[in-house]
Amino acid sequence: MSRALLTRLRKGFHLDSVALMRIARTVSELDGIEDAALMMGTSTNLEILADAGLLDGEGKTAQGGDLVIAIAGMDSDAAARGLAGADALLDGPGDIAVTNNGWRPRSLRGAVTVMPEANLALISVPGDFAAAEARKAIRRGLHVMIFSDNVSLADEVDLKREAQALRRLVMGPDCGTAIIAGVPLAFANRVPRGGIGIVGASGTGIQEVSSLIARHYGGVSHAIGVGGRDLHSEVGGISTLMALDALDRDVATQHVVLISKPPPCGVAKIVLERVSRFTKPVTICFVGAGEMDMPANVHQVRTLRDAAITSLGQSVPASHPQVSVIGTREHQTYSRGLFMGGTLAAEAQAVFLAAGLPISSNVPVPGAEVMNGAKETGRNLILDLGADAFTKGRPHPMIDPVARDAAVTEALRDDTVGVVLVDLVVGHGAHPNPAQSLAEAVAIIPEAGRPVVVASVTGTDADPQVRSIQVATLEAAGISVAPTSADAAEWAARAVGAKF
Amino acid sequence: MSDDPVIDLLNTPPKVVNIGLEGFARDLQDEGVKVVHLEWRPPAGGDPELARLLSKLEA
Structure with a gap:
């Protein structure tokens, strides 16, 4: 058996990127499929496909108005099944369309x-x-x-x-x-x-x-x-x-x-x-x-x-109530922040720096260090996983948190990590149940001896995901949920030695 | 109507032309917002440079 790549072109076929990513995700979960991508053939997308080793044959000839389907299977039979699956999803009935009384303008x-x-x-x-x-x-x-x-x-x-x-x-x-x-x-x-x-x-x-x-x-x-x-x-x-x-x-x-x-x-x-x-x-x-x-x-x-x-016209208290989320074991001394929200990642860095803790990031705020690579370990790290480098050709973690949550599982295995800091952002457009996905990623590592996980949930109870339900799901999974993103960062900083 | 279109934008719920992700139009429709979803295709045969030039020519 050897890896087989199948690419197909649909000339002049268009579907929006979220719909295409959804199909790619479904196909990639089929038996024997290693990778699947469905993208419009813009030059940016062709580069992404080439970098991922998913571009050959007729895919290389794609124009911006063409759809490229690339399926990598464990063998040619698997790739062919993946391609058939993609075709079926593309030609099947989509979501209920917005029709403007039956007519959709093209300009x-x-x-x-x-x-x-x-x-x-x-x-x-x-x-x-x-x-x-x-x-x-x-x-x-x-x-x-x-x-x-x-x-x-x-x-x-x-x-x-x-x-x-x-x-x-x-x-x-x-x-x-x-x-x-x-x-x-x-x-x-x-x-x-x-x-x-x-x-x-x-x-x-x-x-x-x-x-x-x-x-x-x-x-x-x-x-x-x-x-x-x-x-x-x-x-x-x-x-x-x-x-x-x-x-x-x-x-x-x-x-x-x-x-x-x-x-x-x-x-x-x-x-x-x-x-x-x-x-x-x-x-x-x-x-x-x-x-x-x-x-x-x-x-x-x-x-x-x-x-x-x-x-709201209130005064900011000198200090906010702190909740102890510890224990960090002796060798678990670092914090790993894995964020979907870019500004929430920046805010967490600011909290760590204000507490006198060094921090490295892929999106450093003034005073933070630029991290050298995604595999860095043995220091306090805060990553914005919604940054361009992580989302090329992939859905943003707010839409699909699977990649972020896999990074959480990995951090929980890192024995230099004492606390994992994460955010969930819910609301219109976001994943329907990100708490479930995070809870499942955390549950892979047995609770005894694993680093603590501190989370914040941005959103309201009026949102489709209902914030309080998301919070309850996380808490049931042994995750400490802070009332705000700033509190979560403070709890995490305190867990690795900061004094507030 | 005020003397400033930006103030007018804030004064009443927006009336939206949605160009791109259909889910956004669906969300707006569910909110009871007036929205028209454009059946968008990459213009100029999918050539971004040509599309940019054409948009500059279009009044």
Whole structure:
């Protein structure tokens, strides 16, 4: 028996990437299948397939409008069965479609004819095409939310400048979440309406803060995602400033929260100067930044938890209740953070650094070290497994946590690890039951002698996964669940020796 | 209507054209939001550069 690779091309066949990944996953679980990939033949995807050893024959001739099916089997019979399985799933009945009364426009022009009052385009096509679609939408007078990643910085700058001139808002690229006038878009949580307006360069940061506000009986007027690069010098905060100004004018908003990684000095100065003129109180969480000089109406906070507390008009306590999650055995001295949320990973690093603990990461905040490789061990590590390097050609761990959860099992086997720190992010778009998947990954290692696992669950009980059910599932599996992501990081830091 | 389209965006629930993942349109429809899902295909025969150029020509 020898490994056999079968590739097929379907010319001019299109299905969205989530649907394709779902089929690939189902096929890869069939007997005798080593790997399966179904991807549109864009140049980025062809590189991913080539790197994975899944590109040969007619697959190499694919164009962006063609579907490539690549199946690696233990032998040629298995590969052929996998291919037949993929064909059956592709040609079978899909999910119930959104039909717009039976007709689906094929162009933006057609869509705007069907719905002349349309004012927002939600764009999640492959990154190679996202800027073009966004440009068309802006020129038709729509605001845009670009969920897609892999949009070039040059395209982002062009789009935002053009939109700014037309007074249209660009949320993104790589904008995972937004809530506009109570409507959750893409990966948002179900939260009540209220007086707190959020602007965030980070999707999971917005999700954690808006969910905490909801869990403390507050409400959100709007949550506007601007994309992780908006506060970079090249973009200059175009969307952040437009969003902040709009929230300052918005009658429903009484308190404004800004969440971002630390911006460069020049951009920070412009943002602070702008918000200093606001009549409303402002809370800023530059995750991982040191203390900065702030205008009188601005509160700077260190964590997403403290951002939520401050926006609710409460004072941040000097210390938060600590729960002992120990025991670390003598040789288990390090913490391993395995995150699906990028900003939650940044916040955890900030917590460790503030406690005087060294930390390495693939997405280091100021003061953290850059890790050398994914297999590093024998030190405190915090990994963002939703980062591009881990998600090329794979679903994001919020959609499918299997790869993250496999890393949890591996960490539990590492005898230098004393505590494993994880996040779950639920809500629209996310996996239907990530707690079950994590609980199963943890249960592989017998409880006696394994490192402790500390988790946080971002979301609300109104979300489809129901946060309290997710928490109960984790607790039943012996996992300690902290009330917030910041608390979880503090518990984990304390488990490896930090004093708070 | 205000004098600023960005304020108008915040004043009423958005009316959405969904381009890409169909699940997002389904979620919005379930929320009772007005949404049109575009039957999107990679434009320009799947050539991103050509698609970019065409979008710049389109008014």
